[in-house]
Amino acid sequence: MRRPLLVAVVLGSMVSMLASGALTARIVLSATTYWTFVPIAEALALLVVAGRRLERGSRSAAIDTFFAGHGPWTLFMIAVTGVLTFVSPALWWTLLTGALIVGMAIVMLWSASIDFWFFRTALSASRAGAIRDVLLHRLLTWTAVFAIFAVETWTPGGIVRELVESFKEM
């Protein structure tokens, strides 16, 4: 479970640097705790998607291996934090709605391809099955993370409405 834990620590550290401009104990410890909801959501989604294909004894190791696919996202978050904390806030909105979206699209494909090969090799999924697994995992994880982060009404309509409004605002 080293990789999921690392994701939580990276998220807590990013939160601290974005809020205070440094890695401060008071924010890192606290933020790492509640941002564990991201790796937890990803791990739970994996258990749902993989179902009985994951043997009980090997689940922990499989989750750790699966989080290799989170590497591009983790490196991307580190890079984004590095840039945002070294430029004037006047540039933040431009970066967040421009370069960030392009970067996200690349990372999304990169990460999906790693997960695709995880499902192909670790769970012996067919090509079509692995694609379905990746898409289902993304749907479950992203919906959960987006709902917790941004949506006050946890209904399909509420989630879609928030998504539409946020695109409009951008």
Place this chain on the structure above:
Amino acid sequence: MRHFRTIAVGGCFLAALVAGTMSDRPKASVSREIGGYHVLSADLHVHSFPISWSTLSAWDTVLEARHQGLDAIVMTPHNHVWVAKLGRWFSHIIGGPLVLVGEELTSSRYHMIAVGISTAVSSRQPAARAIDDVHRQGGIAIAAHPYAPFQPAYDAEAMQRLDGSEVVRPESQHDDRAASELREFFERSPRLAAIGATDYHGLGPLGYSRTYIFARERTEQGVIDAVRERRTVAYDRDGVYGDRDMLALASANGGLPHDAPDLPIFAGLAVFSRIAALIALSAAVLFNRW
């Protein structure tokens, strides 16, 4: 080799944490009494995690407000109030700052800050009716980032009821067009209290844009009454908005600090902390083969 890497990455992270914690000094409150008023430094538009597009939890947000020397904040979750109530509860436990329960009503036509409410107000109604709902709860309503696309929602009926308007925000201190749109809206009505607010989402310093509130008492009700009676002052990059009598009073008593807070972009220890943390975390990810 593996042990050496672990020690190097761990050491780098620890150094970042120590330097960052040392650089993280709290700012003093500028609160004082002038002419019978408590002058409070406040940020009236603050979001927190979860469900409001913010990264810091309610308790971390309250601690951050205290750290930034703010005397009061309004916690404004999107279309609900429970996270704000959590923040106010935590603030009571640790002894301040003042936390007022608020809500940011978000709809496609307008965004509005409700301050001093106890239950959420629906944004699925015209602005004037939403303001009436806020007033019925004893609260006040402030136009949030009233840029051109949101201005038509504030018709004559809404403008008569509105208590305040955000006229200073972080982006307006860098962007002339943003500043001019906010100013144009604020100048539409002499009834509006001038509000400086950060619209905090966990990025950058809380209280970067703030409002000085001239309250008769240092309480939540005191803050609400002061805004309702327009006893507020907000400083922009090169201007000031708000009650002229309060400004004169403050000027006669040494003035109020009005430079935007320093950003820790190039502050020594903070820079070292960030660079060391970014190196340590990148190395941890790469050495862990992702």
